[in-house]
Amino acid sequence: xxxxxxxxxxxxxxxxxxxxxxxxxxxxxxxxxxxxxxxxxxxxxxxxxxxxxxxxxxxxxxxxxxxxxxxxxxxxxxxxxxxxxxxxxxxxxxxxxxxxxxxxxxxxxx
Amino acid sequence: xxxxxxxxxxxxxxxxxxxxxxxxxxxxxxxxxxxxxxxxxxxxxxxxxxxxxxxxxxxxxxxxxxxxxxxxxxxxxxxxxxxxxxxxxxxxxxxxxxxxxxxxxxxxxxxx
Numbered sequence: 199x200x201x202x203x204x205x206x207x208x209x210x211x212x213x214x215x216x217x218x219x220x221x222x223x224x225x226x227x228x229x230x231x232x233x234x235x236x237x238x239x240x241x242x243x244x245x246x247x248x249x250x251x252x253x254x255x256x257x258x259x260x261x262x263x264x265x266x267x268x269x270x271x272x273x274x275x276x277x278x279x280x281x282x283x284x285x286x287x288x289x290x291x292x293x294x295x296x297x298x299x300x301x302x303x304x305x306x307x308x
Numbered sequence: 309x310x311x312x313x314x315x316x317x318x319x320x321x322x323x324x325x326x327x328x329x330x331x332x333x334x335x336x337x338x339x340x341x342x343x344x345x346x347x348x349x350x351x352x353x354x355x356x357x358x359x360x361x362x363x364x365x366x367x368x369x370x371x372x373x374x375x376x377x378x379x380x381x382x383x384x385x386x387x388x389x390x391x392x393x394x395x396x397x398x399x400x401x402x403x404x405x406x407x408x409x410x411x412x413x414x415x416x417x418x419x420x
Contacts, residue, residue, distance in 0.1 A: 229406045240312070240398050240411030241351075248406060286351065290407055295364045296341070298351035 201225050202289055202299035210305045211277055219272045219285055219302045227289035230263055230270045231296075235284040277306045310334070312401050312412035320418045326387040329415045333380050333401030339363070340382040341409065342374060345396040354397075357382055386417075394419045 202223045211217055221230070229248045233241035245254050247263035247270060254261045258281075260273040270287055287299040313332045321327050333340050341364075342354040353366035357376035374384040380401070386393055396416050400409040 231406075231408065233411075238413070240400070240413050243408055243410065246406045246408055288351075288409075293364065294407060295356070295366075296353060296407070296409070298343075298353075300350050 201297045202287055204285075204287060204299040204302050206302060207300065208303050208305075210307065213278060213306055213308050214276050217274050217277060217304070219274075219304075221270045221272075221287035221299050223268050223289060223297075225289070225291065225297075226267050228267070228292055229290045230267070231288045231290070232261055232270070232272055233286045233288065235286060236282075241284075241286055274304075277304075279306045279308050282306050312399060312410055314397075314399050314412035314415050316415060317413065318416045318418075320420060321389050322420050323389055323391060325389050326385060327389060327417060328383055328385045329397055329399075329417075331382045331384075331399030331401075331412060333382070333399075334403075334410055337401035337403045337410070338380055339402045339407070340376055340380065341400045341402065342382070342384050343398045343400065344368075345398055345414070346394075351398070354384065389419045391419050393417065 205220045231246045232244045235241040245261045250265045250267045252263045258275045262271050285302045288296045315330045339358045341356040343351050345351045355374050356364040360376045371387045376382045396414045398414045400411045402409040
């Protein structure tokens with residue numbers, strides 16, 4: 199069972215554009231993490247959000263956790279080619295188990 | 309601190325064989341999780357070990373097993389390999405109240 203749905207699945211944009219990736223679930227998570235994965239490598243942790251409604255900023259990346267702790271979004275401002283990669287959200291349930299989202303493959307064209 | 313290391317990085321096996329993959333976590337991390345990543349199914353949780361005990365298990369057949377040693381290093385074993393077992397196997401060590409995970413580079417397993 200896939201508990202976390204990400205949209206869009208694929209995204210190809212020009213350098214300088216803004217974008218938003220969504221991570222949705224019908225389940226409540228105690229925390230949610232976002233990762234970026236590049237080809238041939240393991241995912242790299244970007245951020246952890248814990249509190250409903252929490253907003254965290256990491257340079258040009260803004261992460262938000264939904265009020266009900268069921269969904270999250272990642273917004274990238276002025277995308278750069280270095281942002282290219284597979285973005286994954288992962289929710290931690292009360293049983294201390296992670297469920298990963300379906301992934302969003304982002305390509306930023308110079 | 310050194311990151312999570314996984315060996316081997318690449319492996320080719322034939323159907324019916326078995327395979328053992330190894331993971332060394334970040335020093336001080338006591339939790340190790342294993343995941344299978346495929347293009348069709350994405351990242352799926354296999355199991356988690358904490359202090360040599362399996363703490364969580366995903367929905368995989370019994371052919372997939374693992375263990376953790378006293379130094380927190382972990383191994384996973386897949387017996388009677390099937391073509392569908394071809395995947396990137398990722399290991400992650402974690403710590404902290406939010407269980408933040410740090411992944412290794414993975415082992416690419418190809419079953420012929």
